[in-house]
Amino acid sequence: MRIWEGLKLFAESPFNGNLRGDNEERFQTLLNHAGLVNSTGAAEDTSSYARKWRLMFGRFGFIYPQVKKKDGNQEDLGPLDLITPFGETFLKADTYPAQQECFLRSLSLEQTKVSGNLGFFSPLRWILAMMLELEKRTGTSEISRIEFSLWGHTTDPSYDIDDVVDHIIDLRERRKKATAKRRFDAEEIKKRGQDYSKKSDNFTDYSDMNMRYLRISGIVQRKGRGLIIVPAKHFLAEKLAKTTLSRRPVMDVYKELCHGASLPMDDLGTAKALLLDTEAQLKKNHVYYDLSDRPVSTVPEINAARLYLEELWQKTDETIYAAKQPEQWQEISDYMTLLIKGGGKKIDDSDEDKGIEVPKDETPAYLEWVLWRAALAFGNLVNHPSDMRGFRLDSDFLPVSAAGGGRGDLYCEYDKFTILTEVTMSRGSRQESMEGEPVRRHVSDAVLKYGKNNIPVYGLFIAIKIDTNTAETFRHGIWYAKDDVKQRLDILPLTLAQFQKCFIALFQSNETAKHEKIKELIETCEAQRDLMEAPAWKKYIEQAVGKTILK
Structure with missing residues (x-):
């Protein structure tokens, strides 16, 4: 769910408090550009997503919902479609546990x-x-x-x-x-x-x-x-x-919804009991924690301590999750197949309860997620799984949203080198205009950062399809850093199908240094880039995928 990103976009837009009529289509355009929806562009689909998001914001109490005449006056609740006090609280929630608690407040109301x-x-x-x-x-x-x-x-x-x-x-x-x-x-x-x-x-x-x-x-x-x-x-x-x-008047429910519904942990005794229960769970699971420097006297302090412990527990569980990825490589490959198809489900033929799914409107987040899982499956990483990624996870370790701007998608740090992976669902000529500059900038920044310790950086760009103009940009790999320092960057463009081919081959061959094979593939392809134009280089990369990984 990317509700937080959508609400932040809405709050900063001119449509805050005015999301009706033509503004529905305009807000949907914003959602599209932010990668939060993938509308078809058909005439009947110019504002349907915007209306769904508006309904969702109102349902959670993040904006003032429309009051029906039989339930009261809009003026008694608040300006239609304006961000509510609870919406402001939600926007200030900077951790996923804190955001979950906001959702819980809304969902607990009748x-x-x-x-x-x-x-x-x-x-x-x-x-x-x-x-x-x-x-x-x-x-x-x-x-x-x-x-x-x-x-x-x-x-x-x-x-x-x-x-x-x-x-x-x-x-x-x-x-x-x-x-x-x-x-x-x-x-x-x-x-x-x-x-x-x-x-x-x-x-x-x-x-x-x-x-x-x-x-x-x-x-x-x-x-x-x-x-x-x-x-x-x-x-x-x-x-x-x-x-x-409940038979409470609708207006009373709306007022509580828009200011933040109460929860059991708002009571001092219950807050203490919940904190103690969380501590007991951490001890039972052998998770070390230290609350000695945190005040735990008031309800807000106690709840803040509990949220801190929940975040710590999530990070510990993420390490355990990462260790399981090598044995789940076939499922990871199945997710890649679904992404290549544009999303969908793979269900067990004999049992509907068993299967995997990539929601079609969440493919960008799932693409980052599956490449993260692939890197975890390769192993040999020296950075924590949570430090590799820019996207957020829910409690099931499924992606909540794609990574924000300003940094690369996946930073895979190894003993002797780093691979920065960038992914996109974009295709066609739009791909180069969207990805050419930020990908080179992110790789350049990484080269400067890791170069201080003499750690080489390789870029890996993965998309469903690679546009030839994108390949040409990365074939040159030129970037001017601060003070006009010229850099030649190593960025290999691969289709997801090509990467999947490498991924499967590495696990079927029982190769132990899988990350080294990816590095070798990048170096092999980069060594030939000055000898051919982009179309020929793309064909060479296709051939190299099989030769380098399978030899």
Whole structure:
């Protein structure tokens, strides 16, 4: 989710407080240029993304939503589409745990209507109650994708929680015995649809999106293609779980939403209990921490200490995650295949619950992420996994957004050299104009930085397709640094398919110094660049990929 980047863009734009009419199309243009959306350019798609983002901002309370006449006056809430006090708080949240807490405040409010005018509920609180009841009966809070689809996001507090959990457990037991899982799921969807008042397509069409929204709260995380309560947040989940409906006036809910809804940790006693629980979890997992120099007397101080520990835990888990990447090289390659296709899913033929996905509107972030995972799989790095990347991760180690400007995408530091990897989803002549200058500048900066310790720097530029003009720019590799110091930079342009070919070959050959082979490929191709024009150099690179890696 790139909501923070989108809201920051909106806050700094002239459309803050004026996102209607023609400004919808203008804001969508900004989103496009920032790489936050990839609209088709069709006539019917000139402002649809902008409206979706506006709706999302309002739903989280980051901008003042539109008040319906039956619910009150807009003036009593705040200027339509203007950044709210809570929106300002969210923009000041400079760590992912702090941003997750903002999402949690919004998602904990009862603002989803229950059919039949019974009131409102919070889907997050309802799902947590369901997962905790599942845990009580089965020993785990895990809920699979098909269980969530049929009995999670398509139920609400008008259902009896015990009855819902009965259905989930029954579904789970029968599915275990089924030999053809996909056929079983299709039949269950059809059967459940007979007792469901809305379209049966809702079961699966929106389940992935709704799970994604729940995950940004930080209180649940991915388990397979389903969900499980984050161990460190279990105590908080118990406090938040709720099966009852709310009948509060909509205006009261909006006012709380736009100023920041309260959470259990706003109470001193609960804040202390949550901090102690987080400390206990870190000790249990042998994560060292030191709070001796941090004040922990007030609620803000205690919560700040807890967020610090959560960030520390995430960084420790990232090291563990990095160590697992060599054994996951085939999955990494599968993600590359999906990116080459422009996104999509790869699902197990026998079981819908098993598979991987690259959301089509998040391909830039996933491209950086998969190249980061590939570098981790190669191993031999001397810098921490978190120091390599500029993009942010969620608690499942999936990308939240692409790296910001001002630095390269991936800095892979080895004992004797550094490889700076830059990636892009852009193609055609636009590719050179977008990437030619910043890529050379970033590599130049790295050459100056690492050159102080006599560490050579190699540039690796990876795109789905390499435009010949881009190849020509990097073939010359000329850059003038400060005081007109001329540099000849080594930047090798590769298609993602070419890199994937190298990646697979290196793992199938059991090569131990995989990073050295990539360096050798760069040097081999750079040695020939002055002997040919860009079209010929591109062909040479294609041939060198096979010869250098496979020899």
